[in-house]
Amino acid sequence: MAQPADLPDRPDVAVAVVLAVSDRDAVARCLLALLPALPAEVPLLAAGAADGLRAVEELCGERGFVALGEDVVAGWNAAAERFPAAALVLVDGPTEVGPSFLEDLLAVAAAEPDAATVTPLSNSAAFLSAPRRNLAWPLLPPELTVVDAAARVREASLGLHPRTPTALAHLALVAAPARALVGGFDVALAPREALADFCARATAAGLAHVVADEVYVGHRGDGAAPAAERDPGQAAAIAEAADDRHSRLARALLAASVVLEPLRVTLDARPLAGGVTGTTIHLVELIGALAARDDVHVRALLPARVGDEAATALRGIGGAIETVDAATPWEQLGRTHVVHRPWQVESAQEMAELDRLGERTVVTNQDLIGYRTPSVFASATRWRDYRQATRDALGLAAMVLFFSQTAAADALADDLVTPERARVVALGARNEHLALAPAAAPPAGLAIDGERPFLLVLGNRYRHKNVRFALELLGALRAEHGWDGDLVIAGAEVLHGSGSGDDAAWLLGYPEHARHVHAVGAVSEPEKAWLLRAAAAVVYPSTYEGFGLIPFEAAAAGTPCLAAPVSALRDTLAPALALLEPWDAAASAARAIGVLTPGAARDALVDGLREAAAPLTWNATGAALVDAYRAAVRLPAPATARLADDLARAEHDYWSARDGIQDGAWRLVRPDQPLLDEGLALRLGGILGEPGGRDRLLGSLPDRPSLAARAAGRLRGAASKPTGDR
Structure with a gap:
């Protein structure tokens, strides 16, 4: 040594x-x-x-x-x-x-x-x-x-x-x-x-x-x-x-x-409260896909009562999921690496809440139809509020996920997100964890011959779903090709942005076809399953979609789907699989007639749709999600996130100070109508700061009960004078 x-x-x-x-x-x-x-x-x-x-x-x-x-x-x-x-x-x-x-x-x-x-x-x-x-x-x-x-x-x-x-x-x-x-x-x-x-x-x-x-x-x-x-x-x-x-x-x-540890992710799964919707399926399948991975720890934020179907599916996924009740005070939960909101954000306040659950916030933007379309809102004010909420959410997010390249390009075109913060994560085409009821039953209100062929339109009755074109297609098939069939419209009516008025006008104009049209409203999963299997074809004429699952659902049931090569469908369907010609009913009828009956053309279309769906697995979705999450934590935090933190802190400080002031004292200093100006406040402060000053001030008040009122009046009078007269 x-x-x-x-x-x-x-x-x-x-x-x-x-x-x-x-x-x-x-x-x-x-x-x-x-x-x-x-x-x-x-x-x-x-x-x-x-x-x-x-x-x-x-x-x-x-x-x-x-x-x-x-x-x-x-x-x-x-x-x-x-x-x-x-x-x-x-x-x-x-x-x-x-x-x-x-x-x-x-x-x-x-x-x-x-x-x-x-x-x-x-x-x-x-x-x-x-x-x-x-x-x-x-x-x-x-x-x-x-x-x-x-x-x-x-x-x-x-x-x-x-x-x-x-x-x-x-x-x-x-x-x-x-x-x-x-x-x-x-x-x-x-x-x-x-x-x-x-x-x-x-x-x-x-x-x-x-x-x-x-x-x-x-x-x-x-x-x-x-x-x-x-x-x-x-x-x-x-x-x-x-x-x-x-x-x-x-x-x-x-x-x-x-x-150094598995990627910890919180999924906002609060919509799993009951029933089965597209969002229900999406959330359950996302949880399942992530829970199956060794490199991810999943925490699911759930409603107080989870719907029966979702609860059964989550139990089947197993113990790889940490579940927390959304009613738990979020400050007790701690932040995971990432919090993901897989459904539309509706306010900046929601983003602030999500920020308490993860170091980086990832949001899924399903589509921008509401952002672009005032008619789907009750008023222009509501629409502007929604647009502001969308801008805020996408600006505060560390990463924004889209179901398709088209949906991402739509947001990029409006500078709602920067390219490095936009990722495409496609949906799975078939359920892997949420098993829906296998029983199939026709809708109770459907008055149609069991042997009679029919076209099926699925989806809520928004104008962009373009049901009017399905009606025109029915008319062209019947008038120009002799097809003797009906059209079933299955979907809930909507209050704003509905296309049903347009549909009604067409039906009134073509009474010869109107009796072959059946509107059955919203349908259950067993009813939807029956319709998909029984239809000669599903018609999907939507002009705008963030993804578009219906062609794959139809093919899974063995039924061809007639769709147009528009919006996100261009990303998932080869041109040969999109038979509708936008928006030419006659040309579309000529291309579609061959798949309405059994044969090679019908089989080729169904097989082609199934082949297109094959890569769209939920495991692939999970892998793409993890890549997006890892990219999110490696990017700089959005500049707006720091500003949002600063504003939240300022608001907290303000209310902390405000809550510490009793109501009587607040009347003296409230910012909108203060009873004390700075000069009077300084004089009062000087008196109160002197030894015995408080007692002397209080002692003077009983003999001059209107002192405060006269002081307030004098201040109000001074405030009402022009600046130069003070």
Whole structure:
């Protein structure tokens, strides 16, 4: 064991490692990882407890080291004096490094020449802790070794090198120019505080401190931050670094976290309250697809009572899901890496609520028909409110998901989302977890001969569903091709944006076809199943869709679907599968007549639709979702997210102050009609601040009961005068 006096000054040494030692076990674990990662030419020095130094001497073998005494901070200074031009790498005894830590640390220092210090991430490192930010935990996740963790972080790192208020004592590189500029370490302080003090002086001198977000080390020691009372300014900077969820540092920590543990996702599944809708199917299948993956932990936010069908499906998915009642106070739930709202957001307030559940918010925008179409709202005001809510939601989201390229392009065309924040995640074409009732039954109100062929239109009666064209197609088939069949319209009426008036006008104009049209309203799942199987063809003349599942549902039932190559259907259907000619009923009838009866043309269309549906599995959807979630955590937080946080904080501060003011006092200072102006407030404050002033003021009031009223009147009179008359 060499002593400091035995070590000559070495101005040529580029880097030296100084180990702070304590107990033998920590030293053994540290050296087992450190020695293979340390080139022979790099000096190893150690300071700390005598038992620790003896352990280093025993365990270092032929490697050799220099003992710097039992005072760690004095040892740092001794190392700096011996190697004035070297970067000092200060290693805490309970730290375990990865094989490339030194190479990577020096590369960061070279890339950041103005940095006084460079600090890696760790499991136990105050505000630099990962996978759980601000939660210094002395052990890594049980399935990880330090080598594994370091490799994962290195591979996934964004190389952001975020700024930090101070280096931390688990491991820090201290640059030689910074030591030359601000001096050594204060030996009157403990090591953690001495390092923080050095960093505060370097900051004051204009230097920076950076995080090596590609370097990760294990640390079994105390991962606390420096004491706040020593330097309030630095403490405030540390608090901000720890709390700011939208910073570059937060992004680097999040990128590390999602590779050190399974990606944790909260799915907003509150619509699963009852019945089966498209949203019900979507939510259950998403939960199932994500729960089937080993790299994802799913937390589902559920309504107080889940519908029977959804509850059965969720039980079938198994115990891989964490379920929470939406009635639980959300502040008790904690944030997962991502929160995903897979259904339309209707207000900025909803986005603020979602932000309490995840570090990054992902939203699914199904389509923009409401954004584009005032007629589907009760008033222009409601429409404008909806447009504002859509803009807010998409602007606040870390990632926006669309069902199709067409839907994404629609949002991009209006600058509602930037390209890097838009992802297409297609739906699965067939249910894999939500088993619907196998029984099929005709709608009770359907008065149609069981042997008579019919066309089927499915969907609520919005104008863009284009039922009018289905009527025209029926007319053309009957008049020009002699097809003796009917049309069944299955879908709920809507209050705003309905096309049923247009449909009624056509029926009145063509009474010879009207008796062959049957509107049955909304249908149950068994009724829908019967209609799909019994129809000669499903007609899907919609002019605008975010995705369009009906062609695949029809084909799954063995029924052809007549659709047009428009909107999102262009993304999923080859031209040969889209037989409708937009919007030419005669031409469409000529192309469709051949598939209305059994034969090769019908079989080819059904087989083609099934083939198009084959890649659209929910497992594929789950994989695309995980890719989108991982992309979301790697992107910078949206600039609007920080502003939303600031506004929310300001509103909280306002109401906290307001709620602390009693109603009588509020009348005096309320912003819209204050009874006190600044001058009168200062005079009253001066009186109340004097010894006995409050008693004197109160004593004067019984004899002058109208004092407050006269003061208020005088103030109101002054307020009513022109500015120049005051």
